[in-house]
Amino acid sequence: MAFRIVPMDTAVADQVRSTMRAPDYDHPAWSEVPVEPAPCRVCLDVIEPGVERLVAFTYDPFRDTEDLPLPGPVFVHARSCAPYTDTATYPARLGRSGLLLNCYGRGRRLVHAERIAHADAGTTLGELLARPDVDYVHVRSATAGCYLCTAVSA
Ligand SMILES: [Zn+2]
Structure with missing residues (x-):
């Protein structure tokens, strides 16, 4: 996906x-x-x-x-910066210490969560978004837990 x-x-x-x-x-x-x-x-x-x-x-x-x-x-x-545009690819330098993927269904139902290595982000996001119960994924830092970005089906 x-x-x-x-x-x-x-x-x-x-x-x-x-x-x-x-x-x-x-x-x-x-x-x-x-x-x-x-x-x-x-x-x-x-x-x-x-x-x-x-x-x-x-x-x-x-x-x-x-x-x-x-x-x-x-x-x-703090300065103005250009929004990320290579949206079909997971960002190369975002969350290098590991990622927590929180997978949600509509209604903010948390249906799955897992920690992954940064290198596996592209493959794993595609697999998780192919699940029928997953509508979107919040990508968080696996170490700090803070929100990084959202992934949706293309
Ligand atoms: Zn920036």
């Missing part, structure tokens, strides 16, 4: 960059230069530690699809 990677909406990230407030929650966002590589949810690349600045804020990855929220912390580049 072919899949499509869905990054965070650029308009959401731009709003947070300009207001320094979390969408939906209005919690304060904060900005810092990370000491370790941090994943940007817009370009789906690494925010370079010691070099680039991030903005961290509370985000609900279900905000556009389900009415049961499950917010958590995310990062984006």
Whole structure:
């Protein structure tokens, strides 16, 4: 099954960059230069530690699809960045320490979850999205647990 990677909406990230407030929650966002590589949810690349600045804020990855929220912390580049466009391929530098795949059916029903190696992302996402009970997959960090991106059938 072919899949499509869905990054965070650029308009959401731009709003947070300009207001320094979390969408939906209005919690304060904060900005810092990370000491370790941090994943940007817009370009789906690494925010370079010691070099680039991030903005961290509370985000609900279900905000556009389900009415049961499950917010958590995310990062984006503090500067404007281009959204990820190679959506038929899992991002090369996103979640290199391992991925947690949470597979959902409509209604936010968690039907399957598993940890995988980054190298297996493309194959495993295709297999999981071929299941009739899986409508979309939230990809999270296997170590920090934070939301990275969504995968849907292409
Ligand atoms: Zn970025």
